[in-house]
Amino acid sequence: MFERFTAELLALMLDSFWETVLMVGIAGLLGTVIGLPLGVYLRLTDRGGVLENRWANRLVGTLVNAVRSTPFIILLVAVIPLTRLLTGSSIGTAAAVVPLTLAAGPFAARLIEASLREVDEGLVEAAQSMGATTWQIVLKVLLPEALPGIVAGVTITLVSLTGYSAMAGAIGGGGLGDLGIRYGYQRFLPEVMAVVVVVLILFVQALQSAGDWLVRRLAHRG
Known part of the structure; x- marks a missing residue:
């Protein structure tokens, strides 16, 4: 069995x-950069939010849900033109980052929104009573209080991106998924x-x- 694991392999x-x-690191970072403001906006415009706006919330929420509900393998194929435009190719590690980021952003947004919902509304009301602006409420109340939950999200x-990255191997996205398909499946090497x-x-x-570990540290520090 192990003799098949040559130095080259x-x-x-x-x-x-x-x-x-x-792939996971870059897409996770970019997805968080996209998802954080989306999650904050969804919370602020939700019912009872600082910037309550039912129609804006529904519009953004519908777009987020549309991407989240799209199976990743379909998303991979659907965004190939965008992937080629941004990376010059539809295969490889760099190309896989594009659909991974698009999948991660809305996913993270909903998790971040859920974390922000857990913040005590009394803290927000107290900040408002002291004349805090929306930005001050977000930066000094919502995000610090929700930080452990955001990190968990x-x-x-x-x-989730790790699983998606393995799936990206189905269309030559590189990584372990690609290796498993090319060697383990197509070359009949189950040990690989x-x-x-x-x-x-x-x-x-x-x-x-x-x-x-980081969530426990942040929660304890809080």
Whole structure:
């Protein structure tokens, strides 16, 4: 069994692992950059929010839900023109970051919105009574109070992106998913597929553990 793991294949597995780390890391960062303001806006314009606006909330919420409800494999194919425009190619690690980011943004937005909902409304009302502006309420009340929940939401997003990145391998997106399909499935090497699955499980466990640790630190500090 192990004789099939040549030095060349092991090097390829290492490269594929780092491709997965890059895809998840970059898409997670960009997705959070997109999702954070979306989540804040959804909370502010929601019923009882500082900037309550039912129609604006429904419009943005519908767009967010539309992307979230689209199966990722369909999203991968649907945004190929955009991917080619931004990266010059529809395959490879850089190309996979585009659909991964588009999937991560709305996903993170809803998790961040849910975290902001948990903030005590009394704190917001107290800030308003003291004349705080909307920006001050967001930066000094909502985000600091919801930070542990936001970190937990970003962790969930990264874990989900790991699964999506493996799926991106189905269309040559690179990473461990691509390696598992090309070697484990197409070349009938089940042991390679098994190792890819184990590495992905360990990677997800590491992400979740790091996120849980940071959430506990932030909650304790708060």
